[in-house]
Structure formats: C-alpha cells, structure tokens
Amino acid sequence: MAKAKVTFSDINVTVTVPAGVRIIEISEKVGSGIGYGCREGECGTCLMHVKKGRQNLSAPSFLENKVLQENMAGAHFRLACQAQVLGDVTVEPA
C-alpha cells in the first residue's frame, strides 16, 4: 500500500500513514491543535492551513468548496475532516 508522510508543524510530529487516510484520523491522536466540530464537512471548525504539498491531498468536494468559500478561505486551506492524504503534506491549525 502506498505510504505518505503527514507533518503537523504546530507540534513537530510527522506520521507515516497509508494513502487515503483523512487528516482527522491522525491529528487528534498526535495532539495537533486542529480542532473539530461537526466532523462531517459542514461547520468549518477544522479549517487547516496546508503549508506544503496541497497537491497531495484529495480534491475538495463541491460541499467542501462551498464551506471553504463561506469561510473566505484561500487555496492553501482545507477541512481536516474531509481532506485525504495521497502524498507528503505539511499542515497546521488555521
């Protein structure tokens, strides 16, 4: 299975994960400051800043894009409960 490295720069932790895992499945377990609300892509609480490798996350869905727009989030921001890891990426709380 393809592997990828996810770095949480707010806590200096890098986790090697199987491709396809969502950020939400990793960040809470290692104690990153990314916070969660609804956990289903609606509330925007888990907005995160993608510092490196944004092309290595799954493309945002129509609904995620809508929430990002409503939160006036730029191209370097994603919802941690939605984004799947496809390659190496560095993230931090927004």
Add this chain to the structure above:
Amino acid sequence: MTSLTFPDCAIPISNRVHWIGAFDPLLRSFDLILKTANGTTYNAYLVRGQQGVAIIDTVKEEFAEEFFKRLESVANYDEITLIVLNHLEPDHTGALPELLKRAPQAYLYISHQAQSMLKGLLKLDEKQLQFKPVTTGDHVDLGDCTLEFFHTPYLHWPDTQCTYLREEKLLFSGDVFGCHFCDARLFNDLVGDFRFSFDYYYAHIMRPFKKYVLDALTLLEPLALDLIAPTHGPVLRDQPRRYLQHYRTLSTPRKEVVDKTLLIFYISAYGNTARMAHAIYQGASTVTGLRVSIFDLQGGEVEPFVDLIEEADGIVLGTPTINGDAVKPIWDLLSSLAVVNLKGKVGAAFGSYGWTGEAVNMIESRLRGLKLRVPVPGLRIKLIPTEEELATCQTFGQQLAETMTQKQAVRELDFSQI
C-alpha cells in the same frame, strides 16, 4: 407582571432611525443558559434613507405582530429595499419569513458565514433567495446615507457582523454590547440599573470569544460613535464609547506571568489517583518555563477553577473509575467550561482504577470534544501505584511539560503507533 407601560409604536432613536423591536418583560430564562430577571428586548431597527428603507434585524417569532405594528407605524412594506441580518439566531430572525412575504422585493445583506444558516433557517433553495454576502469594506447606499459592514465573527456565532450608519455615527452592533434587560424607557440614560445584566450577558455569551471581541474592538474603536444600537437591552446613547472600553477591559487577559501554566486537578477515593497526581506534578515541575499548580477538586468550588483554566495553557484531570465512569466533580468541572475558550490548550487525563478503568478514555474524549489537544496518551494504573509506576507518572508529567514548552524533540511516528 410588569409595572411599566410599553409603547406600541416605533420609537425614534436618531434622525433617520426608529426602534421597531419588541419587549419581552416576562421571560425568565433565555436559551436555557441565561436567567433573565426582568425579561429582555428583541431590538430591531428601521433606517429611512432618501432612496429606500432598510430593516436591521427582526424579532423572535412570537413577537412578530408587535414588530410589524411598529414597522407599519413608520413605513410601508413596499418602501423596504433591504434587510440587514447582523445575526441569524432565531430570536432575531423569527419574523423574517413573514417580512419577506410582505416585502418580497427586499434584498438581504448577510455575512459570508451566514449563507448556510440562512438556507437552513428559511428552508428555501438558494435561487429563491435574494441575498448578498458582505464583509468589512462593503457598503450599501440609501441615497443620503450609507450602511457600512464590519466582519465581526464569533460574537457570538460564526455569522455575526456589525453595521454602521456613518451619517448618524450609529453602530448596529448585533448581540455585542447587548444584555437581557427589559425597560420601556429603552435608552441607557433612562432605564434602571442594568450593569449586572450587561456583565452577566458578557460572561455567558461573549466570554468564550474574547479573542474575537478584541479583534472586533480593533475594527470598531476608530469609528465616531454617538449611539450603539444592540439587539438586546438598552440602546446606548449616553457615553457609548464607555461600553467599548468596558468590553476591552473584560476581554483583556489578566495573566501577568510570562511562563506557560499547567493546572493539575484530581479527585481520589483511596489516595491512589492523588499519588499519581503528585508524581505528575513533580515530573512537570522539572521543566523550566512552566508554572505548575495542583488542586484537589474536593477542596474547591468550580467557578474559580474555571477562571484559572481560562487563562491556563494546559490542564490535567485525574479521576478514579467508579461504576464504569469518571466521578461527578470531574464532569461538573468539564460541563462548566462552555463559558471559556479552550481551543488549542493542552489536555490530559489519568487515574487509578480497580476493575475496568474507562474514566481516563472518557475524559480524553471529552477534552478533545472541547477542542483541547491531547498530545500525551492518558495514564491508567490499576489500584495502588508502585514506585515504578509513580516514575511513569513523573515521565508523563515531564512529557506534557516539554510539549507545552516546545522542548519536545521532533517526533516521527508510524500510523500503527498512534
């Protein structure tokens, strides 16, 4: 019962603006969380410009007729060109569906974050709604006057905004600078003593969002102000700037120490969780740059602990497991934290147990639910901790302290380890 007579027509508050809200003197509990000893008001306003009439917010649904009666006393529905919604909570949008029926030509002005709420509220398709999302720098012209918008989110919902009528130096502030206080005399220089209500409202509604309050004050303080028109309580025309200063005082951190602060709270039935707590305290205290404190929950009241937690950087909670659960004083403390901002603080849990030991995981889940981060896995010890286990507790405390002071080395983990 109330001894005051409430006027049933619109009340002028400035040259172009009328108050068209509603009085609710008999309300005794608001949104389940606030007591309202003399009721509240739902403040809505009407602005008359040369090229149209704007409605600023509406009222709770059951007071809609009162609102429409006041509106009709100063304007016709076909004159309404726009409706500004500074906050979409139902006590301010209850009359909106009916208002849109009576003034279908009106355009809605809302914040960007309010868009999904508006659709949820009106249960209408996007195409059926005429609305414009606005933010700081946007404005709408009413001919001889202009409404300017200010993006002030989380005061106290994500959607909240303020609207400024520059020609009258009048700020429609939404819930900010509001309070639950019902007095027919309406203006702050005429009504009874509402200082307690003002501070109580802040403590329960705005306190969790102090950072956002300070951001909003930075936007609003440069404005010339003759009058603040909030959505609840008295209209502030006497020394309005005093209320901004008071909000700044209430929202500015009291903490003077430069070190990070870690608070350890525990409760112990047989002294085992207490032993763990003190070992964690010792371990955490070995790290410089961190002020560590330890408290037995049996010896204190919840409220001052909430004040301490608000300004701490991390909390550690120790509880035994009794009947498969953490004990009540721990849950009482956790359920009292909704009034403070916890996002990003470090949290951790530990405890001694006799049989199943579920409490630690439960507390960790709750801490995450409250948006704390839990960087060090919880520590559970069966019954009486050995010397070796107490050393593990010390290491646990040290790890937490190092994480909080960013002394922890860069870590590389595999998914299977977390």
